[in-house]
Amino acid sequence: xxxxxxxxxxxxxxxxxxxxxxxxxxxxxxxxxxxxxxxxxxxxxxxxxxxxxxxxxxxxxxxxxxxxxxxxxxxxxxxxxxxxxxxxxxxxxxxxxxxxxxxxxxxxxxxxxxxxxxxxxxxxxxxxxxxxxxxxxxxxxxxxxxxxxxxxxxxxxxxxxxxxxxxxxxxxxxxxxxxxxxxxx
Amino acid sequence: xxxxxxxxxxxxxxxxxxxxxxxxxxxxxxxxxxxxxxxxxxxxxxxxxxxxxxxxxxxxxxxxxxxxxxxxxxxxxxxxxxxxxxxxxxxxxxxxxxxxxxxxxxxxxxxxxxxxxxxxxxxxxxxxxxxxxxxxxxxxxxxxxxxxxxxxxxxxxxxxxxxxxxxxxxxxxxxxxxxxxxxxx
DNA sequence: CCCAGAACTTGTCAGCGACAAGATTGCGGG
DNA sequence: CCCGCAATCTTGTCGCTGACAAGTTCTGGG
Numbered sequence: 206x207x208x209x210x211x212x213x214x215x216x217x218x219x220x221x222x223x224x225x226x227x228x229x230x231x232x233x234x235x236x237x238x239x240x241x242x243x244x245x246x247x248x249x250x251x252x253x254x255x256x257x258x259x260x261x262x263x264x265x266x267x268x269x270x271x272x273x274x275x276x277x278x279x280x281x282x283x284x285x286x287x288x289x290x291x292x293x294x295x296x297x298x299x300x301x302x303x304x305x306x307x308x309x310x311x312x313x314x315x316x317x318x319x320x321x322x323x324x325x326x327x328x329x330x331x332x333x334x335x336x337x338x339x340x341x342x343x344x345x346x347x348x349x350x351x352x353x354x355x356x357x358x359x360x361x362x363x364x365x366x367x368x369x370x371x372x373x374x375x376x377x378x379x380x381x382x383x384x385x386x387x388x389x390x
Numbered sequence: 391x392x393x394x395x396x397x398x399x400x401x402x403x404x405x406x407x408x409x410x411x412x413x414x415x416x417x418x419x420x421x422x423x424x425x426x427x428x429x430x431x432x433x434x435x436x437x438x439x440x441x442x443x444x445x446x447x448x449x450x451x452x453x454x455x456x457x458x459x460x461x462x463x464x465x466x467x468x469x470x471x472x473x474x475x476x477x478x479x480x481x482x483x484x485x486x487x488x489x490x491x492x493x494x495x496x497x498x499x500x501x502x503x504x505x506x507x508x509x510x511x512x513x514x515x516x517x518x519x520x521x522x523x524x525x526x527x528x529x530x531x532x533x534x535x536x537x538x539x540x541x542x543x544x545x546x547x548x549x550x551x552x553x554x555x556x557x558x559x560x561x562x563x564x565x566x567x568x569x570x571x572x573x574x575x
Numbered sequence: 576c577c578c579a580g581a582a583c584t585t586g587t588c589a590g591c592g593a594c595a596a597g598a599t600t601g602c603g604g605g
Numbered sequence: 606c607c608c609g610c611a612a613t614c615t616t617g618t619c620g621c622t623g624a625c626a627a628g629t630t631c632t633g634g635g
Binding site: 355 | 414415416417418495496497530533534537540541542543544545551552554563566567570571
Binding site: 396399430431432433434437438 | 612613614615616617
């Protein structure tokens with residue numbers, strides 16, 4: 206018999222949620238199923254997340270943190286804006302579950318402070334990249350930023366929903382697409 | 391007492407679903423609630439859609455049809471590719487519920503023939519636009535098409551999830567964004 | 576050592592989707 | 606005209622779910 210206290214239930218449930226969402230999408234996930242997967246009673250997870258939305262909010266926050274880290278890392282080793290876009294796409298494809306949840310405000314507690322913090326951090330990395338780009342293209346900062354975010358986000362979304370699939374290497378295709386918008390690096 | 395036969399229950403349920411999804415997102419919708427809104431017993435809608443996924447599939451198909459019509463109409467009056475992109479965005483903002491459901495394959499019967507037909511029609515309109523564009527830019531047809539779809543789709547998604555909002559006129563912003571990718575018209 | 580609170584369980588409730596079986600209605604063939 | 610049949614809608618039920626309440630077990634700080 207497993208011990209009464211799980212040890213790190215919170216992390217375990219989050220991990221199970223990632224698996225479940227990756228398989229069946231955010232709609233096909235129940236707290237009770239996650240509890241079962243983790244070997245805990247049906248109300249165990251509630252204590253850590255309060256809500257189903259609370260669980261997904263925690264997942265989204267984790268996602269923004271991962272994204273911020275990834276963006277930060279590539280900004281450290283290159284100032285290629287295209288490369289930053291590819292990093293965004295790579296994150297979305299590698300962390301499909303996190304990415305899906307991050308952009309479903311109807312499933313989240315959008316006012317959660319931890320979520321806001323993580324999102325702002327990721328936003329700052331993105332904005333920093335746009336700013337660096339601005340040295341080349343003055344004016345239209347806002348438009349350029351929106352365009353950049355739109356194109357990588359759209360690509361990631363379309364790929365993840367199976368609308369772009371055609372045997373190609375997604376990262377390479379993403380690179381060519383991003384390069385169409387900004388320069389040739 | 392209302393008559394036993396509703397008259398056009400199918401259409402009524404679809405309309406109610408649009409309202410409900412627009413308000414609460416696709417997750418916050420139940421067949422039973424739609425049945426109540428329409429004034430019909432809890433199992434009424436089932437007969438017309440078989441499934442909850444069936445209902446959403448019908449909605450998605452309707453969405454693709456509307457999109458195809460819209461794209462076709464603007465292709466008839468201009469060959470500006472940017473304008474075609476703005477039409478895509480305008481559709482997504484005006485028909486938020488349809489648009490959301492169209493790109494959630496985990497909620498749909500993706501193999502539904504009516505859905506496939508409608509989707510193909512919309513895809514053909516889009517592809518036609520890209521082809522016309524190809525007269526200007528040879529080669530890279532595939533890349534250009536993906537880039538165009540990505541940027542308008544990303545813009546629409548980000549706007550609809552509240553990530554771009556800042557008091558600006560979305561269509562005008564979309565126009566500037568699309569123009570960054572292709573030409574200046 | 577002990578006890579306050581954190582971590583987890585058990586029990587319960589209403590709402591949901593799916594299904595089955597029955598009631599009502601309109602419609603086409605005779 | 607009417608009969609029967611199929612489409613449409615209702616009623617009833619099942620297992621599952623999220624939320625909540627109350628109880629049980631563990632753990633760490635004083």
